Amino acid sequence: MCGIAGFLGSAVSSHAARSDLETMIATLSHRGPDASGFHVDEGIGLAHSRLAVIDLVNGDQPMSNPRGNVWITFNGEIFNYIELRKSLQAMGHHFRTESDTEVIVHLYDRYGDRFVEHLNGQFAIALWDAGRKRLLLVRDRVGIRPLFYRRSGGRLWFASEIKALHATQPEQARIDVHGLVQALTFWAAVEPDTVFAGVRNLPPGHLLAIDNDGREKLTRYWDWSFPEHGTPAPFASFDQAVGSLRELLVDAVRLQLRADVPVGAYLSGGLDSSAIVALIRNYTDTPLRTFSVAFEDAEFDESSHQQTMVRHLGTEHTMLNCRREDIGAAFPRLVSHAEAPVLRTAAVPLMLLSARVREAGYKVVLTGEGADEVFAGYDLFKEAKVRRFWARQPESRLRPKLLGRLYGYLESSPVANPAFARAFFGQGMDYLDRPVFAHMPRWTTSQRALGFLSDEVRASVGDWDAAAFHEKTLPPEIMRWSPLSRDQYVEAKSLMGGYLLSAQGDRAAMANSVEGRYPFLDHRLIEFGSRLPPQWKIRGLTEKHILRRAVADLLPESILNRSKQPYRAPDSSSFFTQGKPLDYVADLLGGDRIRRAGYFDAVRVGLLFEKCRAGRANGFADNQAFVGILSTMLLDDQFVSQGSS
């Protein structure tokens, strides 16, 4: 895993070009501490910071093809590089290294832009075709590895993280209020938008070509796609599908264990990570080294389930005990890596955990991320199923009672009070025939943070319709899919790509030079999951039904039959000790500071601050608003104020 940076455009000298690249890549040393490299030629500059995982000796970048007219700087892994290399060798290609990077340039030589369709992996690629004077920026199918770009000063700049773009032009770092409003609603700005003015986020599954004349062409090469509602399952039986899923899971894990360094795994105690660790145990010779987070708060802690799996599989295990004060203290560092507002603190313990992974001598971990999106694990999917069932008979008093079977893991559950749960989840029924139906209750909750925006920001955003905005980003055929497929698509393209794989994924791990790998997001598994009938994913109100069956023989009953418990951490309470705020919190949320930054209303923020300080903020809405406001103010402090001073 690595960091990449560079620019397209002229420089006054190669020395000046090299200096710009060094300035950019220096900000990404956490992504690649093992080596750095540069390539400067007329009209192009490429830089790379390396975390050596495959071909430790010869894998340095930027790297060229044998003729030296195609250059690449690449962040990520191509898991099927061995198979690709063999097939290219059979076609007459000669290789100088054992690296996956070299496979990409050979694939480009042979297939042109369609090289990307052959890759099974997680990647952000910048490829310079010197003969055509053409730059390609490419991002993996689901958005595991980041890639940002900006046009300024006659150049197109690109980098793995936004801080590298700011490094050469810090004065350009400004919060874009339209991106901010999206982030506070959907948990992340919708690509290509970011919360920074002028900075674009290359959407997952896309390839951006910038030609000699500066023209940009953005092409989607892959997307989550589902069959039309009612299409028969392409399997002879459920059992046959279970067997096929098992084979795919084994192969995805086998591929993702490829590395020339030891590979560990996260073990949350839930079904998904337990399944991954059990597959490693049963199908590979990889020594089992596992890591997990435990909390002092019983509401968040899953350590008893983690211990069950550790005993079951006999892994060598490291458990990080995370306290509220640890979260509060580390939060600014998380935000500086996330480069976006976050609405919850849950990424912080994972950042602290990746430090433990690194201390233990590991650079790579496999995790269970993605199973909830591919096989429909979240309560949101079940909640939508109940709401649709209820909508068929809106007068029914029995149907909404099914909501009471959801969210059992929450102390302040949104369904704790049946009468108000009916009223709350009954809202948005007029969205029944719209693709964002399932997500409206969540967005209604997070959007309460917009009530804290300053009058100026509200005026500049105007009358913004979140549902209509998001629907414009969705494929036109989405309403022909099953309702569950629609919900899965929106989930994968909002929370997963924008937040789980970013702030809570790549950034939380790379903060400590650790690479996360996600077997459930192997695109073959996603495509397999998309073809399954909805009732094979959610059976009644049991989530991930087919996945449970596919790994039933590998897991103890208590893990196999666990209900989904989303990974969470203490939120606003992490920032106060016995009613006293942490120093930086008091500073950033003080009236003067809030007024000076201009994003939020100082009176309203002051009242929210007081409520959180007094320990009276119980629900999601207040906690998310507090964490969202604090992280926005940290971004302002770390990027905007620093750049303007």
Next chain:
Amino acid sequence: MSIETKIRHYILENLMFTDDESRLPNDASLLDRGVIDSTGVLEIVMFLEDEFAIKIKDSEMLPENFDSVDKLVAFVLRLQAAA
């Protein structure tokens, strides 16, 4: 301070985060305006029990009793009268 003033003050400060009295008509639906969700109602219950020394049963946590300032005032008066 009257019951109405106390309830208004609590909702404005703790659920609406504002001191602008005009934003809370006494007959406005708190649900429709997005002021409370089902966890918000638990906060109001705790406030009413602490402030007015009353006990509220689960079966009384209904939109009919909680969905506006007017309804809350009438509800508290009813409970106090019955005590």
